[in-house]
Amino acid sequence: MNQIEVITVFLEEGYQISPNAVELICCHCNPRSLLDDVLQNMDPSVLVVDIEHINECINERDIQKKYEVPVKAPFSKSSNIIPAQVNPMVSTLTCPQSYNPVDVLLDITDNSTCVGEYMEFVQFFRNRYSRLSEMIRGRLNSRPIESLNKYRNKKGGRREGMDKDMNEVSIIGMISDIKSTSNGHKMVELEDTTGSISVLIRMADKELFELASCFVLDEVVGITGALTNDGKLLIAKKITIPDLPNTLGERKRSYGKAVLTSDVHVGSSTFLEEEWYRFIDFLKGDTDNEVMAELSTEVRYLVVAGDLVDGVGIYPGQEMELNIPDVYEQYKKTAEYFSEIPKHIKVIISPGNHDAVRQAEPQPMLPENIRADFSENVLFVGNPSVVDLDGVKLMIYHGRSIDDLVASIPGVSYQEPTKAMVEMMKRRHLSPIYGSRVSIAPEKQDHFVISQVPDILHCGHVHTVGVEWYKNVLLVNSGTWQSQTEFQKRVNVVPTPAQVPIVDLSTLKTTILKFAE
Amino acid sequence: MGEIIASESMWEYFHWLEAKLKQEMDIANKARERGRDPKPFVEIPLAKDLADRVENLIGVQGVAQRIRELETTMSREEAALALGRDVAVGTVGNFEDRKKAIEAAIRVSMAVITEGVVAAPIEGIDRVDLGKNDDGTEYIRILYAGPIRSAGGTAQALSVLVGDYVRRSVGIDRYKPRKEEVERYVEEILLYRRVANLQYTPSESEIKLIVENCPICIDGEPTEEEEVEGHRNLERVETNRVRGGMALVLAEGLALKAPKVLKHVKKLQMDGWDWLETLIAGTKISGSEEEQTAGVKPKDKYLRDLIAGRPVFSHPSRPGGFRLRYGRSRNTSFAAAGINPASMVILDDFIAPGTQLKVERPGKAAGMAPVDSIEGPTVRLRCGDVVRIDDVEEAHRLHPEVEYIIDIGEILINYGDFLENNHVLIPSPYCFEWWLQDYSLATAEDGSAKPELKHPSQEAALEMCEKHNVPLHPDFTYLWHDITANEFVRLAEFIEEHGSLNKACSVLSLPLKESADSGIKVILENMLVMHRVLEGNILIMQPLPLIRCLGLGAKLHRRWSVLEAETGLEAVNVVSGLLVRARAPSRIGARMGRPEKSDRRMMSPAPHALFPIGETGGNTRKLEDAASYKESVNGKVGLIRVEIGSRICPACGMDSYEFRCECGEFTVPKLSCPRCGISVNRETCPKCGVNTTCARMQQLDFKKIYQRAFEKLGERESNIDAIKGVKRMMSRNMTPEPLEKGILRAKHELYTFKDGTVRYDMSDIPLTHIRADELGVQVEKLLEIGYSEDVYGKPLISGDQVVCLKVQDIVVSYDCAGYLLKISRYVDDLLSQYYHLEPYYNAQSIEDLVGTLVMGLAPHTSAGVLGRLVGFTRAAVGYAHPFFHAAKRRNCDGDEDCVMLLMDGLINFSREYLPDRRGGKMDAPLVLTTLLDPSEVDKEAHNIDVCAHYPPEFYEATLEYTNPKELESKMDLVSSRLGTPLQYDHFMFTHDTSDIAGGPPVSAYKTLGSMVEKMDAQLALADKIRAVDASDVAERVLVSHFLPDLFGNLRAFSRQSTRCIKCEGKFRRPPLTGVCPKCGGRVILTVHEGSVKKYLEVSKKVAIDYNVSAYTKQRIELVGLDIKSLFNNDKSKQTGLSEFM
Structure with a gap:
């Protein structure tokens, strides 16, 4: 149910409604029933429906008790963790038959016009x-x-x-x-x-x-x-420079959690299957740790920012480092893994440079024959793309350009991938440098321009986890599920595998869950 | 060193050469005295020996004499080091400062080590500098450049040792690297290996060990575009880019050649190099493992990077591949191998004389030469016949009938190549020459005097076995080792059951259908048992030895019941009662490398004259256009502005670009600093130290110059079409050539090279003996130029006598001869019309050129070698004595180099024309070696064996995988003849060939059209050859050629730069204005859809047809989808009919 629909309903009932209130209704797990409740309980003297009216109604509907997640995720051994917090108000709204809508706002898929002139x-x-x-x-x-x-x-x-x-x-x-x-x-x-x-x-x-x-x-x-x-x-x-505005208008917030990951590299001999299963178990709520189990019930979205599989022929001699040498088998295996994820969790997958789509960016979503293997709760988008997760705007970009930015801008390194993402934001462009490591397809629109400022920018590619705020935008690089490869050994890149950022959609506070033993 | 030791007849030859050389020098000097060339004398200094060459190459006075002194008591390397010290401390040469002296010392030493031939000592070292250690002491930095590669690993490593030696004698401290500098070396060398290539990549710890301990700072100028990522902007390292020269010296020099360096360090008792032992100890472990196992394993390294159109002839060591035969023909050795010309034809003409083959062993590559005294291929014809084709005519006749190539024939490789490559000897086949020695030994008579022994009848062969107990004659020895004992039994049983022998016992007949169905025919084929198919029967001629070998009696009954043997060969020896040896125990895998070359040297675009005309000649650089050029509508016709050397006449003060003023005085260059603009008469600017130049932008009345040149020559403009100049001179002073030379070159359709000479390139193939018949010359002509007797010492009277080739004589292709004839006419015209002297050559036909002096010059070297033309060949190669090739520092593994007419070089070469950039002095005759001393040529040539036959011990030793070094004393090698008159004379060969130009004239690779056509031919051949796995070939071509091309172009498309078609400006990114920002011209892409897709369809087809691996298929499929996605507009999808229904 979108904002226009909400406004229309109120107008038809003879109410004006404040934008914040509209937002609040929209981000609810079941806006229609909430809306009906609100209208039923509404004092007819009210002219403008505002946020407090809705809150009243929500509090009445309160079905679940409040809880908090401890500062430290229990799986982790490291203390270097961003504290997790839960907004008490919205998180109470988790309902079992979740309604987890996704609006795709920007995606090249089926819109490529390039013919190479x-x-x-x-x-x-x-x-x-x-x-x-x-x-x-x-x-x-x-x-x-x-x-x-x-x-x-x-x-x-x-x-x-x-x-x-x-x-x-x-x-x-x-x-x-x-x-x-x-x-x-x-x-x-x-x-x-x-x-x-x-x-x-x-x-x-x-x-x-x-x-x-x-x-x-x-x-x-x-x-x-x-x-x-x-x-x-x-x-x-x-x-x-273009940069982000210092203040952004008030943001709409949602509730629940979104899990961000990328660079799964299924099929590679360095894919960490055990850790990955531990992650899937977490999503299934299949854990002895109560806090984690509870946390898992809040998960509404899982977003994968590219490199789902290791692919074939990506670099010379890759066949020596593959456990599954067939790319379609790699996806089949991946689909198997993903089929275990509870169906109420909406999965969003965008491709990366190892995936079986064109290398030139923007990349369209994975092809039909691969998508067919996945269950219905999986949504495929292109790279880059912008999606609206029930009110929270998420920009997904695999992050190929980070290679270029690391090489060109002093102080930007692979160890702190979000520094490169800050540079993207400053330039309002995901991949400014042409002719270097990023292949482009000359489309009519430059899909890398960050026109609308998202709430979250989610990248991967460099295999190191990082979380940073830049002017009200949350920057997340979501790490990998692959241990150090031969190539990375040579160039001395140390990945941080099996670490998963989990974002609270109401506060955008982020916790990193560690699934490495 | 010192005086050359040679027989009297050889001296006669050398004197002949010297006399003729002097005559030509005199004429050339006379011509140049006229003052129309940059220097009024011949600019190629003559060098009799190494000492002369080094002195002339480096230009330090007194070096030659010192070398001669030192070499009387020391080895070459020791002398080089001692000389370096002498130069550095100032005993030899005269230098203003210490730095210069050290630099010269290192260059001189390197030049001595590299025989004064290669350009590395001048071009490979940019400069030598002094740096400051953190403790305030000084250290030596040697800045290497890319061309250091041409010095080879040992010389590179020794140059560092020289540096250290010199450093000690002048009292400079060692290099004390900082920590970050060590790290930088590690990063940079590993990066260099990624962008370029290294023969050997040292490990990280090895690099650290070398840098931390090497007393000299190995530095270099940047050669690659890539920059290091980690250790940037270091104070003592001038560049962030990759220094290729440094990487080469450290990796391929010091790291790889550490044992050799250590040897010299020990000899000289230098301290501070003990770390080399740690280095060697560290690297040994991996290297020696392989040698532990007896025998040899198949090696597939030569199959790497297979390219479309260059077929594989045999997979590693596979039955059906080239069968090794030991020996040397007069046109093989020195990294050239022989095969029967019939093999060349049957292998679809892909191999021609001179074609390079990448081989499994003993080396990496070999040039190919036709040798028809070894066995050719065995094929199955469409009619089912299995025949061996030894004759090239028959090969041509049967080629269309060939259905399957069971065996591709023998390959002749000499012992010396195994020695040179330090490769263990691998088992020799039981060949005729070995058998003959066994026979002679057994019968105590000289078998070689009985020609009937070569191909005895079956009865005679068996009788000899019985009588003398010698092994079975090779003619009747089949490839028993290729079949299993089980197959042996099946074969014997089959013949017992189905075979029938005719009365005379001359034909064994087997029923075709049963033989084919039971696989017996294949067994016979694989054993190379020749047979014919006639009226439903397989007929085997002279079958008695075969029957006997199978242990069958006269009535084809088996004389054995139980067989205790594991292999076919064992079985034969068990049941036959004969001694039967292995016929083809060693096979050599091979694939085509480079095709042979025989072509004119042309720069691209190819100019006739080195005269600058800027843009006025248009893109074709036509002088005619420049002469009629008008800058503006009202401008003067033919007035052009070009950068050109400016000179002044000291007598009358006239400005000119010519070398001699109209008043008769020689002009001098007007030098000025290109940066500060001050005119000074010095080599460097006194203010900023930059090299001065006399080049500047000038107005030339080119129309006048152009017309006057024609007038001077008395040529008519209309007789000569399009004379082409250059846009800009590349030399420091931009000295132009006289235009007249270009006009005459155009008249004779000749093109000039960067140094003013006209050249012809050919693949190198060795030749030690010639026959007048095959060279297209009369015996009289040979007698005339000093040949008098044949190889056996008999007087030379007929054209079919084999004669020892004299060391500096060469045989060129007919095309080359035609070109040389044109050059001779050009030189004659030049002498008469331009210099007003008598024409010299007066050659009417190529025969008149026999005896003409030429100069041979190899790429990456700077020393020409005097040669003499002795004949012509239909093969597209340059045949010359291996010493001649070695003097140019070439071997014959597919290398090529050029010849030029000596007089052309003497008159037209000038250093003034050479490009003023790195490598500009390479490939230019900076010095000419006049007499060839075998001890001063590349040492590789010393390992050539020159005997008439190999001793029986040799053959026996091959069975034991003996190291060739152990047999050195038993073989007649060049090295054992050095310093005696025999170093030039009385060479022999083990296998003769009737025609050194046998086989196809050019490789099919060059006659086939597109890459797809070449690929088709390559795969068609792969399908036919038993020793080749066609599917593997297809896979390798896809993986190493087509797929990288597809991926590379796809990537390039998405990152491409653009260019302006009008001004040829290049832009990294298309300009936002859409048009060229410089000239407003139209801008276009540099990579198009077509070039991306080029190999897609053929790749798909080949992948399916040859059923390549699923992985590769999938890669092709994915790249196809990628391309489709990139170039197809989603919005303009074809609308299907169904949508309207």
């Missing part, structure tokens, strides 16, 4: 530029780069009347080149749909320089600065 590439980047520059435009009085040309004087002298004009110009451009000059300054080539210009960021401007040293290719930034005499170079004075 040059203009598609151009349009792809133009789309990125127009949408990201729009985010900056509100904060910057920018002008097209081409318009600076009129100040370019062949003789190198300054045109009259330029001084005043040129002390401060602002442009918004996509970075096409980054260089260091011999004196150590940063020289950046900025491009918009009209032309391009070089921008100099001086070392002496410490703060600016620091910002600029995090620049990556193909991101969109705004620069305010002064033109040089010949009009060929802009000396930066201010840098504006």
Whole structure:
């Protein structure tokens, strides 16, 4: 039941309703019955139905007692855990025959238009530029780069009347080149749909320089600065990046828990089956630990951010490291595993670079013949995608671009994967760098642009768990179910397998459950 | 060293060469004196010996003399080190500072170790620098560059030792690495192995051990685009990029060649290198395991990275593959192997003379040469006949009839190749030459004097066994070891039951149907028992030895009942009462490597003249277009702006780009600093230290220059089509060539190389003996150029006599000869029309070129070798004495190099034209070796055996898997002849061949069209050969060629850069404006759908047809889906008819 429907019902009954109240109803496990209750008990004198009216009603309907989860998840040996909390109000609403709706808000599946022509590439980047520059435009009085040309004087002298004009110009451009000059300054080539210009960021401007040293290719930034005499170079004075707004409007909240995981790698010889079964047992509530058992009853969603299986032919010599050398058998096995998950838990699966879909991103959902093996509570989406989990907006991206970000931005490492995700948020783009490790399909829309700010960004790929808040957005990298591979040994990557972040959908507080012995 | 020891006749030959060389030098010097070339004298210095070469290559005065002194008492390596010390401390040479002296010392030492031939000492070391340790002391840094590879591992490792030796003598401290620097080496070397390739990758601890202990800092300039991720921006490491030279020296040099370095360290009693022993102890464990087991195992390494169109001829050591035969023909050895030309034909022409084969053993690869005195392939024809084809004519005739290739024939490999590769000898087949020695021994008579022994009748063969108790003659020895004892019994029983012998006992007949149904025919085929199929019967000729071997009596009754034997071979020896030996105990797996080469050297695009015309000649770089170029509508015709060397006449002050002013004075370059712009008359800028240059942008009235050049030559413009120049000179001073040379080259359809010479490339194949007949020359011609007697010492009178090839004589392909003829005409035109001298060659036909001096030069080297043309061959290869190849530092495992006419090099070569970048001096004749001293050529050539037959001990020893070193004293090797006149004369060979050009003229690989066509042919051949598993071939091609291509292109498509079709500008990402930001031109993709999909359909088809592994099939299926998903628009799905119903 969506918001419009709720509003319509109230309007038909002659009530106005506050947005918060609508939200509250929508995020309830059974909005229709709640709504009926509310209407029945509503004082006819009320003009505007607000949140307290609904709460009253909910409290009356209170069926379950409150409880809390201890700070430490009992399976874990480590003390390094984010404290888990449960909002007493909403969590009481767990009902056995759950209604766990998922709205897919963004997904490439069946919408791919790419056929591989040059203009598609151009349009792809133009789309990125127009949408990201729009985010900056509100904060910057920018002008097209081409318009600076009129100040370019062949003789190198300054045109009259330029001084005043040129002390401060602002442009918004996509970075096409980054260089260091011999004196150590940063020289950046900025491009918009009209032309391009070089921008100099001086070392002496410490703060600016620091910002600029995090620049990556193909991101969109705004620069305010002064033109040089010949009009060929802009000396930066201010840098504006898309970034997230500091405050977000009040967020809708839901109740219950969402379990986030990724990089299961079924079929690999390093897949941790024992630990995985322990995880499934937890989801089934099949545990001696009471706290865990109770926690498991709250789980409404399980989200897998790619690399469900290890795949075939992903890297040279992979066949030596596979227990199941057939990709379809790998999925069959996976489907078996997933079939044990209680049916009231909604499972959402998006693909990664090991999955049997195209490598170029955005990737569509897994193909029909594979989906058919899975039970009905499993929903497949593309990569990246945005889903609405009963009111909580979750952005899922496998995270291939983290490889590029680690290589390009100082201070971003595999050990702290959420640092890379912060960089995504700052740029409002999941994968800015083109031509490096990420393969792209030039679609009409740049699906990597973060237009609507999600409540949660969920990535995987790097096999290390991490949770971080950035400006009201929860960033989660959900680790892996694969122990250290030969390749990871060589490049000295230490994964954190069998650790699962579990998010409280009312507070977005996150606990990491550990299933390793 | 010192004086060359040679017989009188050899000296005559050398004097002949020297006289002719002097004559050509005189003419060339006279021509260049005219001042129309960068230098008024010949720029290729002549070197008689190694000492000369080193001095000329490195350019340090006095080195040659010192080398000659040192070499009288020391080995080459010791002399190199001693010389290094002398240069460093200043006894030899004269340097301004210590750094320069150390640098020269290291280069000189390296040059001595590498025989002064390869470019590594000049190009492989960027520079030597001094660094500061944390305790304030100094250390030596050697900065290696990519071309250090050409030095080889040992020389690379020794260069570090030289550095240490030099360091001690001048009193510089050792390198004390910081911790992060050690880590950097580890990361960087492992990264280098991923992006490039290393023969040997040391483990992490080995790298650490080397870096922490090596007293010299092994540094280098960046060679790869990749940057290290972890240990960046280190204070004492200048770059974050990967330093390839450093990785090579450390891994393939020090780590791999540690034992050799240790040997020298001990000899010189140097301290501080004890860690080498730890290193060796660490690596030994894995290496020696293999040798513990007796015998050899099949090795499939040669099958790795199989490419479409290059067929597999035999899987590792598989029955039906090449049967090893020991011996040397006059056109094999030195990493070249022989096969019967009939094999070449039957293997669908994929092997031609010169084609490189990757082989299972003894080495990695071998060049192929036709040898028709060994056995050819055994095939089953469509009619069912099984025949062995030894004759190339018959091979051509039967080729279309071939249904199945049961055995692909023998391969001739000489003992020396086993010795060189340090590979244990593997059992020799029981071949005629071995049998003959057994026979001679048993009968105490010289069997070789009785030609009838070669192919005796069946009766004679059996009689010899009875009478002399010698093993059964090889002609009647079948491959008993390939069948089981059980099969042996079945065969015997079958013949007993079904066989019928004719009266004369000359034909055994078996019923075809029963033989085929019971699998007896296959057994006979696998044993290589020839037979014919006639009227429903299998007919075996001369069957008595076979019958006897099976233990059957005259009436085909079995004379045995119970058989106690495990193998077929044992069974024969048990029941026959004869001594029967293994006919093919060793098989050599092989696949095609590179095809042979015989082609003109062309740069791409190929210019006629090294004259810069910028963009004015268009994309085709036509001089004609440049001459009619107009910058603007009203501009002057033919006025062009190009970067070109600027010179000035000291007499009249005229500016010019020419070397001699119109007033007759020689011009001098106007040098200036490219950075500061100051003009100075020095090599380096006094202000910033950058190398100065005289190149600058200039206006040229090119139309005038162009027309004047034609006038000077007296050529008409209309007679010559399209003369092509270059866009820009690559040399430091941008010195152009005289335009006239380009005009004459275009007239004769010749293309120039980067150094002004015209070259022709050919695959190297050795040749030690020739026949006038096969070279296309008359005996008189050979007599004329100094050949007088044949290999047996008889006077040379007829064309079919075998003659020892003189060391510097070469035989080239007819195509090459035609090209050389054109070059000779060009040189003659140049001499008469341009230099106004007498033409020199006056050759009317290629026959006139016999006796002409040429220069051989191999890639990665900088020393040419003087050669003489002696004849021509239809094969697309360059035949020359193995010493000649070794002097160029080539062996014959598929390498190729070039020849040029000597006079062309002398007149036209100039260092001024050489590109001013890393590797620019490689592949250029910086020095010419005039006399070939076998002790100064690549040591590999010393391991060639030159005897007429191998001793019986040798054959017996092969059965024991003996190390070839143990037999060194029993074999007649080149190494034992060094320093005696015999080092040049009286070489012999064990197997003759009637025609060194036998077999197909070019490999089918080159005549087949598309890659798919090649692949089809490859698989069709794989289907036919018993020793090849076609499904495995298909799988390997898919996995190592097609799939990587598909994945690579798919990935490249999604990450591709774009380019402008107008200005050829490249963009990492398509510009947002959509058009070229530089010129507004149209921008296009660099990777298209077509190139991504290229191999998809054929891969799918092959995967199904050859039933490759499920894993590979699935990979193809997935990549197909991936491609479909990427290139198909979901929105424009085809609407099915059903939707309207």
